[in-house]
Amino acid sequence: MVVTRFAPSPTGYLHIGGARTAIFNWLWARHKGGKFILRIEDTDAKRSTEAAMTQVLSDLQWLGLQWDEGPQIGGPNGPYLQSQRKDIYDKYIDQLIELGRAYYCFDTPEDIQKMREAAAAKKQNFLYPRPEKFPSKQDAENAADQGKPVTVRMIMPDKPAVVEDLVRGTVTFAPDQLSDFIIKKSDGMPTYNFAVVIDDALMKVTHIIRGQEHLMNTPYQQAIQDALELPRPTYAHMSVTVSDSGGKLSKRERPETLRKAIKSKQDIDPEALAESAGLTKQQLDDFIAGKSMPDMPVIDAMAEKIGVHLPEINVVDFFRSGYLPEALLNFTAILGWTPAHGKEIMQAEQLVESFDLARLTKSNSLFDRKKLLAFNTEHMRLVLPEKLLEHMKKYLEAIDSPVAQADDELLAHLLEINAGARTLADIELKCRFLFCENEKIQYDPKAVKKVLLKKDAQGLKMLHIVRQKLADLAKLEESTLEHMLRGLAEDYQVGLGKVAQPLRVAMTGTTVSPPIFESIKLLGRENTLARIDITIEKFTKAASDEN
């Protein structure tokens, strides 16, 4: 049976690169009818947090990547948090020492640093000087008593290491490139390279699909497998997803974009900005100077305050920008993989069905958010209405939108009349006007000028006429509204736009809304008339000034 795993370290949000790794592993397991395991690599106590782990789990679930074994659901090979598996690792480390394949070391980080620098000065690769005679267990205990750091190093065999990789082919590493490496840290925890090997073996993982950045780790991991006579899984090192700003996608991109935006905008009140994000002025200054890095919610708050769009990096970022998980799943899966049939738009079942590890791309790829948008537009159409409603409700709640007041029936209707929208955010934005108090409409100056005031305030005049007709209309139905407005346009020998746009601005403050007849009906006669009156009153004087 095929067994794959995704093994994130819970040091932050799940970002799109990690998600891609998870997706490929999940796809392969599902394609083969195998098992997908989730394991949390939290051996770095300094950086791992429980909150981050919870976030990662919910991000995976949002994407629809359900695991068969792992946190929350357990399984026969647990525990699934590495921090809870220390005894297991210790057993194997002791075994390696007994076998003479690993040995104790007592160097301080400073000692190592010096050796490294010396090697660099001689332009040599750093190889840890393996001692002639290995320290005994007694030596290790004595050293510990004296307060020396005790670590354990794995011996690297003195022969070329060969990695057979599904994506890269056969890759060979010369022995003088491979140094004895630490498998047990002085805090007693295993290093990543050690823990993965043990866990993958114990959890019977058959296929390791991970980023190319792990290719160099493989010879080390294979050395442990060989020494312990563990089976070698099949490796597939995928290409890396890079950012359009160059280099691999990084969490730093968001704060950096924000920093640049703050610097480039003149009209920002630093005091107000700091306050809106709950920072002191000093903290804000430090951030701008690049000296400190606030938490993500703080970054988000500031971005919203000054109105800049930060590039989405984390899975939650995409959620909060109104993307569908189906679209993100599809698009991410297609980054570095193309199905044999060549069709790009696929839903989960089709992805699973056509996924093939042998068709992974070798070269790195750039995450193109524009193409994601196109995929999202497509999936907005593809997703079942009930599913879309579910996504919308979740989204509205997450961004704390006034549109969340709508009941299911209304919301479903709003979704329907906005077919063709690119994101949930687009729909939310377009429908906000329905949930706004009449007096609190924000008028976009450009819209007002263009639609109402220009050409001798024709728009405003039309509004008077429309108001009268609307008030006289017996019943607000789409058909009667359409008849009325089209008739009006005909009477005055103008296009429908000349009638509809002023109305739209009066109702929404902008030139954008759902289809106009629907919009009027939804807003209702009373509110529509009220907004027309407010608009007329507000801009009549402006119109006379203008002309």
Added chain:
RNA sequence: GGCCCCAUCGUCUAGUCAGGUCCAGGACACCGGGUUUUCAACCCGGCAACAGGGGUUCGAAUCCCCUUGGGGCUACCA
């Protein structure tokens, strides 16, 4: 610096392993046009690539070498 990986339109890619069917196909973006009550969607059309140089071969995007470019790794992080 050392080691490793990669190289087709602006971007993601098909084609490369089994050389001819490829003056290179698709998608996104972009540009032009159409439809239209706004935005979006939709329809039609267009632009656009085998990084460079050597080989091998009757024939190379495909095989080999070099150059250049990009990326990754070089931790008591994962």
